[in-house]
Amino acid sequence: MRLSKRGEYGLRAMIQLAHPAPEGGLAVLQIAQISELEKIPVKFLEQILLTLKNAGLLQSKRGVTGGYYLAKAADEIMLGQIVRILDGPLAPIRCVSQMAYEPCGCPDESSCGLRMVMGDVRNAIADILDNTSLADVSARARAARQS
Amino acid sequence: MRLSKRGEYGLRAMIQLAHPAPEGGLAVLQIAQISELEKIPVKFLEQILLTLKNAGLLQSKRGVTGGYYLAKAADEIMLGQIVRILDGPLAPIRCVSQMAYEPCGCPDESSCGLRMVMGDVRNAIADILDNTSLADVSARARAARQS
DNA sequence: ATAAAGTCTACTAATACAATAGACTAAGTA
DNA sequence: TACTTAGTCTATTGTATTAGTAGACTTTAT
Structure with missing residues (x-):
């Protein structure tokens, strides 16, 4: 009955992204930051976030000021969706x-x-x-x- | 969140053993019979039943008239125990x-x-x-x- | 240009899962 | 007593899944 590390890491990352940003807006976090916060191997997390992005739950911005952010409001993303994807x-x-x-x-x-x-x-x-x-x-x- | 074949087969076997025998008494079934009823590979089932026996949920009798039967009344064995063991x-x-x-x-x-x-x-x-x-x-x- | 960040695909090591094999032991029966 | 039947026990094997690595590529800001 267990959740894989993949699933666990994905949920933890999404939860971090759901916390409102300090200024109050939508949080944008970089892979490296999430990896640091949740102690997840960077390259593994990369894959997981990409999967979640391709599934339509995340959006991203590339380049220097890049990062990941939720594709929908935090109250519209259910944990069940995340677990099923991963x-x-x-x-x-x-x-x-x-x-x-x-x-x-x-x-x-x-x-x-x-x-x-x-x-x-x-x-x-x-x-x-x-x-x-x-x-x-x-x-x-x-x-x-x-x- | 899934149950392994091992767990599934174990549960199915135990459920078979929980059905009252035709004469009304405690059912005694042989590995081969359960294997037949539930389409479980004999040798795999053998291991599973042995594990369940060593955990105290089943008892067995060897030899010609042998077979497996529940170690306790069917209403005293909870599915949670079986799943945890397997x-x-x-x-x-x-x-x-x-x-x-x-x-x-x-x-x-x-x-x-x-x-x-x-x-x-x-x-x-x-x-x-x-x-x-x-x-x-x-x-x-x-x-x-x-x- | 170049540096920083995400994208994408392939690969690998380790573990768990599902099953198979075979030698051994106990119990009934001819 | 010998034979057959059924459970016992341990080891091994093949496959799939999980967890993680590696590296080349693309986009964006400065």
Whole structure:
């Protein structure tokens, strides 16, 4: 049931980009900065951010004043999207996946006990990750830091 | 977030063993029978059942009339136990695992946004798998077959 | 021009996953 | 007692995935 480093690093990077910039605007961070903040190997992070960019979740600017920034508002990007892009389906087994269903070959899927339970698990995971935005995470972390 | 074949096969085998025997007693099934029912490679299943036996969830009898049977009543064996034995911790990231915690190296775990969300995910998974017994699964499948 | 930053593709090392193989041990039965 | 059947145990193998590296290329600001 685990999240890969790839997925973890991607989420951490996106969360950093979701924190409002000091001046209040949209944060623009360079790969090297994020790498520093989150202790992620630069070259690995590069790949991850590029994948997220090609998936439409990030935008970037090249050259000297370049960097990455969110392609949408932080409250419009859900963790579930990020995880699916980097780690694939949320479902524990494919025959229960909404986004990437595949038959599992059991005689009758509709009366398969394992499938029912794993369907519940997939829904429980998706309920959290598809309803939690980067803004939610950022706010929650800030709240914890206050108290 | 996926379950390995090992975990899936183990769960399927245990569910088979949880179905009451035709005569009403505790089911005793041989490796070859389970392998047949669930289309699992015999030698692979052998390993899995042995692991489950060594973990105390199964008992076995050798020789001609041999086979495997549950070590406890089907309503005392929770899916979470089985998954942990075969696939390791339920938690997506280690720093949020109850049974196999490890620090993740972020500056302050108590205010880490990712950790909070993943903690919720691990709890959602555990709430289901640690509260669903083999008996529950068996009953649920039987109910679906009726309707 | 040149330096700084992202882009893109290929490669590699390590690990985990899925299975296979085979020799060994216990239990029943002819 | 010998034979057959079924579980036990350990080692090995092939493949896929994961995690990370490397390097050449492109864009942008100064």
